[in-house]
Amino acid sequence: MKKSIRMLAGAAALAMTMVAAADSLQGKIEWSRRVAVNTGVSGQVRAIHVTPGEAVVAGQVLVELDPVLFQIRVRQARSQAALYAAELDAQQADFEREQALFDEGSLSTVQLKLEQLSLSRALAAHTFAVLELERAQHRLDLTRLKAPFDAWVIESSFELGAYAASDAEAPATVILAERGVYAAHLLADRALANRLVAGTAVTVRVSGQRFAGTVAGTGLEPTTTVDGVTGYLVTIRFESRALIRAGTPCAVDLP
Numbered sequence: 263m264k265k266s267i268r269m270l271a272g273a274a275a276l277a278m279t280m281v282a283a284a285d286s287l288q289g290k291i292e293w294s295r296r297v298a299v300n301t302g303v304s305g306q307v308r309a310i311h312v313t314p315g316e317a318v319v320a321g322q323v324l325v326e327l328d329p330v331l332f333q334i335r336v337r338q339a340r341s342q343a344a345l346y347a348a349e350l351d352a353q354q355a356d357f358e359r360e361q362a363l364f365d366e367g368s369l370s371t372v373q374l375k376l377e378q379l380s381l382s383r384a385l386a387a388h389t390f391a392v393l394e395l396e397r398a399q400h401r402l403d404l405t406r407l408k409a410p411f412d413a414w415v416i417e418s419s420f421e422l423g424a425y426a427a428s429d430a431e432a433p434a435t436v437i438l439a440e441r442g443v444y445a446a447h448l449l450a451d452r453a454l455a456n457r458l459v460a461g462t463a464v465t466v467r468v469s470g471q472r473f474a475g476t477v478a479g480t481g482l483e484p485t486t487t488v489d490g491v492t493g494y495l496v497t498i499r500f501e502s503r504a505l506i507r508a509g510t511p512c513a514v515d516l517p
Contacts, residue, residue: 289448291468291510294499295440296416301327302404304427307420307434314417317441317505318409324436325407325420332402339395346388353384413438414505439508443501446475446512449493455480458496458516465515466500475500475514 305327312324360377363369416437420426426434446466450458458464462477481495498514 285516287448287450287454287514287516289446289496289498289512289514291506291508291512292445292447293439293508294443294445295411296437297410298435298437299324299407299410300428300433300435301325301407301426302428303327303332303401304425304429305329305331305405307422307424307426310418310420310422312415312418312436314415316415318413318415318438320409320411322409323406324409324415325418327405327426329402329405332398332405336395336398336402339391339398343388343391343395346384346391350384350388353381357381407436409438411438412441414441441505442503443499444506445478446498446500446514448496448498448514449485449487449491450480450496451493454516455494455496463517464498466498467513467515468502468506468510471502473500473502 307325308328309326310324311322311326312318318324357377357380360369360374364371364374416439418434418436420434420436424434458477458480460477460479464475464477466473466475475498478497478499480497483494484492485495486492
């Protein structure tokens with residue numbers, strides 16, 4: 263009888279160990295978002311404001327190209343827009359005078375329609391000039407490469423004084439990884455993958471620290487690692503303002 267009790271107790275302990283192991287999975291940290299950004303226009307690199315490993319905030323200038331030619335184009339476009347605006351005003355005044363004459367019966371319908379056509383052309387020319395000014399200003403803005411979000415600078419291939427061609431096969435870029443949000447990746451079997459639906463709350467443990475995380479998604483097809491382990495990829499998002507390097511091991515406590 264005592265032997266049977268000890269066997270039952272041992273089986274219960276083993277079952278508890280297996281459940282505990284199943285409720286905590288090992289994974290690794292990856293960047294939540296990793297992008298390569300470039301200027302979008304070509305020019306000589308005038309300044310590089312960041313170095314790899316540096317933290318940047320959204321909107322911070324990373325690289326500047328020589329803006330002189332782009333500034334000239336903006337001034338040209340602004341002058342053109344002002345000229346067409348003046349012509350539009352003059353054409354509008356002419357049309358109003360012609361309309362008054364038409365209302366008095368002193369102007370034919372054909373003449374009024376010709377005046378309307380001239381006004382439409384002046385309006386179209388002015389609209390086009392304004393759009394050209396906006397385009398020139400946009401291209402000038404692109405000479406200052408800015409961070410699209412809070413990020414860590416991973417690497418940069420810009421060289422001070424070099425010509426950066428945005429349409430090159432491999433243009434110069436700054437590689438950024440989103441700062442403040444991380445992804446924990448782990449593999450789960452089918453049963454666990456079905457259980458970990460998007461929005462499920464979990465706890466991520468990294469280097470002795472604990473972070474509240476949320477399941478962002480679970481793969482629909484099995485994945486096999488280089489070590490031959492097969493499972494469904496589960497992505498968990500969590501926040502940390504401190505730097506956690508990609509590839510850092512982690513443990514995920516499941517509900």
